Amino acid sequence: xxxxxxxxxxLFWLGLFAATWALSAYSFQxxxxxxxxxxxxxxxxxQLPLERRISDFLDWLVDSxxxxxxxxxxLTRAIAAxxxxxxxxxxxLLIEGFxxxxxxxxxxxxxxxxxxxxIVTIAAIAHYARDIWLATLVGLCFLYLAVFGQxxxxxxxxxxxxxxxxxxxxxxxxxxxxxxxxxLVERILRPVLDLMxxxxxxxxxxxxxxxxxxxxxxxxxxxxxxxxxxxxRITIVSLRAVPPEIAEAGRMAGCTRRQMMWKVLVPAxxxxxxxxxxxxxxxxxxxxxxxxxIGAGGLGFDVLSSLRRLDIGGGIEAGLAIVVMAIALDRASxxxxxxxxxHAPGGNILQRHPWTGTVVLVIAATLILGRFxxxxxxxxxxxxxxxxxxxxxxxxxxxxxxxxxxxxxxTFILQWLLLPVKKFFAGIPWAWGIIATGxxxxxxxxxxxxxxxxxxxxxxxxNGLWAKAMVTIYLCGVSVFLATLIGIPLGIWAAERPGAGxxxxxxxxxxxxxxxxxxxxxxxxxxRVGDFSAMVAVILYALAPxxxxxxxxLRAVPPELIEAGLVSGCTRRQxxxRIKLPLATPHLLLGLNQTIMLALSMLVITALVGTRDxxxxxxxxxxxxxxxxxxVAGLAVAFIAITADxxxxxxxxxxxxxxxxx
Amino acid sequence: xxxxxxxxxxxxWKLYGAQADSFLATHPDPSPEQLKKAGLIGAVRAANxxxxxxxxxxxxxxxxxxxxxxxxxxSRLVEPTAGEIRFEDRDLLRASEAELIRIRRxxxxxxxxxxxxxxxxxVLENAxxxxxxxxxxxxxxxxRAREVVELxxxxxxxxxxxxxxxxxQQQRVGIARSLAVEPDLWFLDEPFSALDPLIRxxxxxxxxxxxxxxxxxxxxxxxxxxxxxxxxxRIAVMKDGAxxxxxxxxxxxxxxxxxxxxxxxxxxxxxxxxxxxxxxxxVGEGRFAGDVPHDAxxxxxxxxxxxxxxxxxxxxxxxAVGQITRAAIIDVLVGRA
Numbered sequence: 001x002x003x004x005x006x007x008x009x010x011l012f013w014l015g016l017f018a019a020t021w022a023l024s025a026y027s028f029q030x031x032x033x034x035x036x037x038x039x040x041x042x043x044x045x046x047q048l049p050l051e052r053r054i055s056d057f058l059d060w061l062v063d064s065x066x067x068x069x070x071x072x073x074x075l076t077r078a079i080a081a082x083x084x085x086x087x088x089x090x091x092x093l094l095i096e097g098f099x100x101x102x103x104x105x106x107x108x109x110x111x112x113x114x115x116x117x118x119i120v121t122i123a124a125i126a127h128y129a130r131d132i133w134l135a136t137l138v139g140l141c142f143l144y145l146a147v148f149g150q151x152x153x154x155x156x157x158x159x160x161x162x163x164x165x166x167x168x169x170x171x172x173x174x175x176x177x178x179x180x181x182x183x184l185v186e187r188i189l190r191p192v193l194d195l196m197x198x199x200x201x202x203x204x205x206x207x208x209x210x211x212x213x214x215x216x217x218x219x220x221x222x223x224x225x226x227x228x229x230x231x232x233r234i235t236i237v238s239l240r241a242v243p244p245e246i247a248e249a250g251r252m253a254g255c256t257r258r259q260m261m262w263k264v265l266v267p268a269x270x271x272x273x274x275x276x277x278x279x280x281x282x283x284x285x286x287x288x289x290x291x292x293x294i295g296a297g298g299l300g301f302d303v304l305s306s307l308r309r310l311d312i313g314g315g316i317e318a319g320l321a322i323v324v325m326a327i328a329l330d331r332a333s334x335x336x337x338x339x340x341x342x343h344a345p346g347g348n349i350l351q352r353h354p355w356t357g358t359v360v361l362v363i364a365a366t367l368i369l370g371r372f373x374x375x376x377x378x379x380x381x382x383x384x385x386x387x388x389x390x391x392x393x394x395x396x397x398x399x400x401x402x403x404x405x406x407x408x409x410x411t412f413i414l415q416w417l418l419l420p421v422k423k424f425f426a427g428i429p430w431a432w433g434i435i436a437t438g439x440x441x442x443x444x445x446x447x448x449x450x451x452x453x454x455x456x457x458x459x460x461x462x463n464g465l466w467a468k469a470m471v472t473i474y475l476c477g478v479s480v481f482l483a484t485l486i487g488i489p490l491g492i493w494a495a496e497r498p499g500a501g502x503x504x505x506x507x508x509x510x511x512x513x514x515x516x517x518x519x520x521x522x523x524x525x526x527x528r529v530g531d532f533s534a535m536v537a538v539i540l541y542a543l544a545p546x547x548x549x550x551x552x553x554l555r556a557v558p559p560e561l562i563e564a565g566l567v568s569g570c571t572r573r574q575x576x577x578r579i580k581l582p583l584a585t586p587h588l589l590l591g592l593n594q595t596i597m598l599a600l601s602m603l604v605i606t607a608l609v610g611t612r613d614x615x616x617x618x619x620x621x622x623x624x625x626x627x628x629x630x631x632v633a634g635l636a637v638a639f640i641a642i643t644a645d646x647x648x649x650x651x652x653x654x655x656x657x658x659x660x661x662x
Numbered sequence: 663x664x665x666x667x668x669x670x671x672x673x674x675w676k677l678y679g680a681q682a683d684s685f686l687a688t689h690p691d692p693s694p695e696q697l698k699k700a701g702l703i704g705a706v707r708a709a710n711x712x713x714x715x716x717x718x719x720x721x722x723x724x725x726x727x728x729x730x731x732x733x734x735x736x737s738r739l740v741e742p743t744a745g746e747i748r749f750e751d752r753d754l755l756r757a758s759e760a761e762l763i764r765i766r767r768x769x770x771x772x773x774x775x776x777x778x779x780x781x782x783x784x785v786l787e788n789a790x791x792x793x794x795x796x797x798x799x800x801x802x803x804x805x806r807a808r809e810v811v812e813l814x815x816x817x818x819x820x821x822x823x824x825x826x827x828x829x830x831q832q833q834r835v836g837i838a839r840s841l842a843v844e845p846d847l848w849f850l851d852e853p854f855s856a857l858d859p860l861i862r863x864x865x866x867x868x869x870x871x872x873x874x875x876x877x878x879x880x881x882x883x884x885x886x887x888x889x890x891x892x893x894x895x896r897i898a899v900m901k902d903g904a905x906x907x908x909x910x911x912x913x914x915x916x917x918x919x920x921x922x923x924x925x926x927x928x929x930x931x932x933x934x935x936x937x938x939x940x941x942x943x944x945v946g947e948g949r950f951a952g953d954v955p956h957d958a959x960x961x962x963x964x965x966x967x968x969x970x971x972x973x974x975x976x977x978x979x980x981x982a983v984g985q986i987t988r989a990a991i992i993d994v995l996v997g998r999a
Contacts, residue, residue, distance in 0.1 A: 245778035248739050249839075252849075253792035254767030263795065267782045 012443060020436050024427035039429050047464045055628035058210055080217045083163065087216060090159040094118065095152060114366035115146045115379045118155075121363070122328070124355035129335035141328035149384035150299065150321035157298035157325065160288045161281065164220055168227040168280045173273070175228070176235020177261065189232065196229045198597070198641035200604035201290055202618040203634020207627045209294050219288065219296030227283040234276030238269040274337035281333045285326055286515040290605065293622065299325070303517055307608065312395045312525050313388030319521040320387075323514055330513040395525050410532050418478060418531055425474040430466040434458050437643065445650030452646065456639035465636045471613035473640060475531060476599045479538035483595050487543050488588065491550025492576070501551060508544040516541055516605050524609055534606035542598040549591025553584030583659060589652035596644045600637055614640075668879050669713040669736060669847060674745030676706035676731050676903075686744050694902065705731040706742070707903040713847075718873065718880045722890040722926075723900035729883050732900065733851055736881060737770060738762060749847070767796050771840030775852040777832040779824040779839075785811060786820040789838040796843075803842075810838040813872070830861040837872070848878040855885065866892060887926050891935055899923050911935045932994050933961040941994055942976045942984030950975040956983060960994050967991045 023030070031039040065072035092098045097111040113121075123139035145154040179186035205222050212218035242265050250264035266273070292300030299322050306315035370377030399406075428436075434457045442450025460469045494501035519537045527533040557580050565579045581588075607615035614637050621630030675686060679702035689696060697704045705728045713719045723729040734740035736747060738754055747754040749765065757765065771792075779788050786807050787794075793803035811820055814834040824832055833853055840848065853869075854862040866889060873880065884890050890897050891911045898908045899922070907919035915935045918924035939956040951970030954963045956978040963986075967974050973985040 243776060243778065245774040245776050246780065248734075249772070249774060249778040249780075251739060252737060252766055252770060252772040253795050253839075254763045254765075255795050256763060259795050263791075264780065268780060270782060 009443075016436060016439060020428060020432065021424065023429055023432045024424050027427050027429045030429075039431070042430050042461050042464055042466055044464070046462065048462045050463055051626075051628035051632050053628065054631050055626060058207055058627045062210060076211050079221070080212055083167075083217050083220050087159060087163045087220065090162055091156070094155040094159050111367070111370055111377055113363065114370050114377045115151060116376060117359075117363045117366045119143055119146070121359050122332075124359045126332045126335065127355055129332055129339055134331060134335055138328045138332050141324045144324050145321055146379040147383070147385055148317065148321065149381075149386060150302075150318065151379055153297075153299045153302050153318065154321055154325060157285070157288055157296075157300065157322075160216065160220060160223065160291075160296055160298065161284050161329070164223040164227060164284045164288065165277070165281050168224045168284060169231055169277050171224065172228045172231025172276065172280065173235050173266075176232045176239065177266075179232065179236050180239045181261075186236065193229045193232060194642070195638055196225070198600070198638040198645070199634045200601055200615065200618060200637045201226055201287060202293075202604050202607070202615070202622055203630050203637070205291065205294050206618075206621050206625065206630030209622070209625055210627050215295040216297060218294050219291035222291050222294065223284055223287040223296075226287040227280045230279045230283065231276045234279065235269075235273060238272035238276070239265055241272065242268045271337060274333075274339075278330065278333040278337055281329050282326070282513055285322075285329060286517075289322060289515040289517045300515075300517060303521065307520065307524060310524075311388075311392075313390070313392035315521045315525070316391040316395075317386075317388050319518045322518055326513045326515060327510065398526070406526060410527055413535075414532055418474075418535065421478055422471070422474045422531075425470040425477075426467065428470065430461040433466070433470075434461060441643070441647050441650075444647050444654070449646055449650060453643045456643050459639055460636045463632050463636065465614060465617065465633060468612070468614045468617055468633075469636055469640065471611070472600070472603060472615065472637065475534060475538070475611060475613060476596065476603055476640075479535050479542065479603075480592070480595050480599050482535070483539045483542045483599070484546050484592060486539070487546025487591070487595070488550045490543075491547040491552075491591075492554060494547065494551040495554035496576075504547065505551060508547050511540070512544040516602050519602070520606065520609060529610035531611060533609045534603065534611045537606050537609070538599045538602045541602040542595045545591050545594035545598060549587050549594065550584070553587025553591070554580050556587065557583045586652045586656040586659070589648055589655060593645055593648040593652070596648070597641055600641050600644075604637060665714040665716055667712045668715045668750060669711070669881070670746075670748040671709060671711040671713075671736060672746045672748075674706055674709045674732070674735055674747060675704070675743045676728075676735055676740060677743045678703040678705055682743050704728075704903045706735060709735075709745070709900075709903075709905050711736075711898060711905070711908070713879060713881060715879050716877050717895040718882060718893055720882045720884060720890040720894035720897045721900060722884055722887060722897050724885055727900040728903035729885075729900050730851060731903075733849055733881060733883050737766075737772060737849055767792065768843060769846045770849065771843060771845035771847075772849040773833070773836045773840045773851065773853045775855055777824070777829075777836045777856070779832055779835055781824055784821050784823055785816060785827070785835050785838075788824065788835050789842050791839060792843050806842055807838070810841045811835075813841065813875075814838045815868070828861075829857050830865055833857065833865060834868075837869075841872075841876070846879060848880045850880065850882045852883050852885065854889065862889075869893065887930065891930060899926065912937055912940060916940060931961075932997060933964060934959065936960045936994055938963065938976045938986055939978070939983070941990045942986045943990070945975065945982050945985050946973065948972070950985065953977050954986060960991065964991050964995060 027040050031037060037043075061072045067075075070078075093113055095112050098109045099106040100109055101107055119139050119142045122142055123135040126138040127135035142154075145151050175185075175189065179189050201222075204225060208218050208222045208225075212221055246264065246268050247260070250260050255264060288296050288298065289300035289303070292298060292304050299318050302318035303315055303322070306312075306318060366376050374380070434454050437457045438450045438454030441453035460466060490504055494504040519541050523533045523537045523540075527536060561579055561583065562575065565575050570578065603611070603613065604615035604618055607613070607619035610616075614633050617633035618630050618637070621627070621633060677686060677697070679685075679700070682702055685700050685702060686692070691708065692700075692704075694704065694707075707728075709728075709732055711719070711721075711732075721729045721732060731740055735742040735745075738747070738757075742755065745755075750769070754762075754765070780791060783791065786804060789811050790798075790803040790807035793806060798806075808820065811817060814837050816831060816834050816838065819827070819831070824835065827835065833856075836853070840850075850869075854865045857865060870893065882890075882893060894911055896908060896910055897914055899906045899914070901922050907914065907923050909917070909919075912935050914923060915927045915930055915932060918927050937956065937960065938954050938958045941960065942956075949972055951972040951974055952966065953975045954967070954977070956976050963974070967986055968988050968991050970988065973987040975982050976984045976986055
């Protein structure tokens with residue numbers, strides 16, 4: 001039975017590929033022969049008017065929608081006001097200082113927190129979360145920001161993060177709790193979360209831009225929306241993961257529903273909830289950087305404007321500052337997740353809270369000293385180190401000396417990989433593309449999946465986005481292929497050699513904490529704009545899951561099976577190919593799935609370096625503030641992601657069942 | 663057994679599966695075959711249990727026999743599909759949410775197999791948790807928590823966190839927590855099953871010591887027949903959701919009601935279970951080597967009776983009710999009885 005299936009399965013895939021290839025290669029001839037232009041182009045007359053409908057709806061919302069007592073505009077203004085007030089307070093606290101009065105007559109009441117006070121505070125928090133070493137690391141990271149002249153931008157970014165994280169984490173927790181308690185809420189939330197995770201970030205920047213206008217508030221709203229879904233998911237999962245006996249212990253103690261949630265379930269789930277908060281922080285940082293496009297300001301804006309000016313040094317400087325900040329925030333919040341309950345020390349209030357005491361003292365001292373010594377208040381400009389010129393020169397040197405090498409690599413890959421693949425995908429007639437995707441999905445996961453995949457692809461074609469979608473698929477496909485080709489061997493290496501593994505996985509962890517924007521900088525510097533640059537950036541960004549899942553899958557192979565292999569006299573190579581890799585396939589497939597998801601999300605951002613795919617469509621929509629166009633193109637990307645996700649999950653599931661690992 | 667019945671469970675059913683309620687309404691007493699055909703799982707089937715004040719009632723069964731579900735029905739952690747449960751003459755199944763919370767706060771305590779301690783609270787805070795939930799002030803509840811923590815032998819570790827304790831110590835905390843509200847009815851769900859054999863033995867002794875002080879009414883769940891025999895006043899043996907037999911350990915061994923129960927009792931060391939009255943013969947003529955009480959366990963008197971040339975006299979309330987010979991003891995010890 002199994003043998004027959006594999007045989008016919010091979011034939012099926014071969015046939016599907018051959019048909020697709022033939023239709024792709026000869027689509028133009030077919031169109032000429034039949035004189036049917038619809039073969040290669042989706043007829044304009046059949047296009048759905050979705051774009052315009054969405055735009056009209058948004059216009060209506062902004063202009064004339066009202067709910068009895070207030071208009072929609074009042075609602076967005078109220079939300080904006082609620083966010084604006086604390087944000088402005090933080091900006092005053094960290095950057096501008098507090099003033100009373102307007103314009104020239106403004107009088108400063110209190111200065112902002114001095115750079116010393118901020119560094120000490122953040123180090124104290126790190127010490128509370130773990131130990132003195134983490135405090136040193138985090139302190140040095142922030143010192144870096146001061147010394148290298150990134151302080152003000154970094155504080156703007158930090159203020160946004162500090163506003164968005166509590167809203168995102170608390171909102172996610174509440175929604176998660178609601179979904180945990182009320183099954184109906186979960187049934188509604190689940191598809192929304194799925195969609196949110198796959199719709200590219202640029203796509204919802206557009207409607208938010210229209211609703212809230214250009215500026216930090218719109219950026220914060222977008223950030224919160226972007227960072228909340230994982231918190232909702234993690235809340236649901238970790239509340240479910242609380243051992244049933246603990247919940248029963250709570251009930252037997254006579255807890256009311258409220259006590260049950262806040263005294264038993266949430267505290268018992270806290271370690272996993274903190275993992276969610278860490279994710280919220282990292283996603284927030286990522287989004288705050290991206291949202292500089294709609295007025296968030298800060299480090300992201302610096303990167304963006306340097307990229308636009310092709311100011312190599314400035315871009316790298318700001319990029320490094322983002323990296324440093326990401327590492328500091330990630331390590332500190334992870335430490336909170338790992339933090340275990342400790343015994344409170346005794347003694348008087350200063351002995352019990354040495355760090356709180358120190359922080360208060362330092363803040364007070366710098367407040368007073370800052371009046372007389374400006375260097376205490378803000379880091380002296382004369383002492384800042386500018387690395388911009390160094391980076392520019394280094395880049396110049398690389399470009400002068402290695403230009404030919406890079407150019408040769410680029411041309412080679414373009415000619416032998418990118419262009420042929422692009423031609424293949426671009427040639428596929430839309431009708432066959434829909435059918436072929438449906439057939440593939442049907443083969444893997446049954447007729448429901450097949451129908452879903454065909455419908456999703458049909459949506460893309462029906463909105464006239466087929467050609468751009470094919471460019472997205474081709475770029476994504478090539479990048480994922482290369483990322484897997486690099487990532488899986490790295491993962492195998494990491495799994496086989498623990499020493500190398502620590503280093504590799506450590507690097508991957510750090511790579512994954514970096515905001516996606518940062519990846520564009522070196523790529524643009526070295527390869528300028530175009531498909532090749534986009535591909536390199538996507539590979540860098542999407543590499544981590546391929547490596548991680550491969551390493552994890554190999555390590556998760558049951559030791560008895562490896563022993564059984566050893567006893568049977570397997571060589572190392574046989575052990576790897578005959579036992580470990582086959583058993584790790586479900587993990588490898590999941591890793592592939594994650595790689596595709598990351599690749600798609602990065603691909604949209606690479607629109608900034610000039611790709612001509614769905615990402616570009618979204619980006620254009622953003623610059624033109626065309627909500628309909630942005631949302632439809634965003635949905636198209638999401639549908640590609642969902643199709644890939646469902647097909648790969650079904651494959652992994654089938655594989656797991658075949659191996660008896662369920 | 664003339665003690666009052668504290669918990670009376672009549673014809674309780676718990677079925678899992680779609681439309682379990684309506685199925686039971688149309689089939690009042692379904693057979694296992696009928697259940698299987700309807701796609702239902704009979705976790706508890708027609709269970710009748712009466713628990714008397716002050717006794718240790720053990721529910722014994724292998725995994726999947728429904729013992730854990732039954733005890734959760736008794737405490738209404740699981741909603742039974744049908745049946746009646748009366749606790750201190752109140753219908754527990756009709757109790758409102760608020761009433762149930764009150765009953766659990768004041769009258770019930772429960773110990774769990776995996777301890778179920780709250781990881782973010784110290785030993786003292788865990789023990790004080792049920793009182794905290796009731797809104798008892800910090801001073802009062804911590805004083806009470808200190809008492810129970812000391813009672814279970816953890817004095818000096820009040821400020822440890824659960825993860826800093828061994829399994830046996832964690833279960834002591836679980837016991838302390840369940841005792842903090844001075845419950846009338848004490849549920850123990852396989853409390854020692856997650857512990858090493860040596861520790862388990864020690865905890866059983868500890869448990870008997872506590873019961874000698876406290877005289878609680880206890881429902882004790884276990885899959886370990888030896889443990890059941892050691893601790894129980896009465897045992898209910900469960901299989902496939904139904905109770906096979908409810909009896910004292912001695913009766914179980916002497917008169918197993920079903921083959922299944924017999925299979926369990928076959929390998930039990932009878933000297934540990936049987937009492938003098940069960941193996942005695944009518945009082946004969948002649949002299950006796952000594953006296954033994956009628957409810958003495960054979961294991962405890964074996965040495966004495968076996969060493970003597972003459973039989974021992976068995977006494978109940980000071981009167982001789984029979985005699986016990988060396989041959990009878992040897993029969994028990996080699997398993998002939």
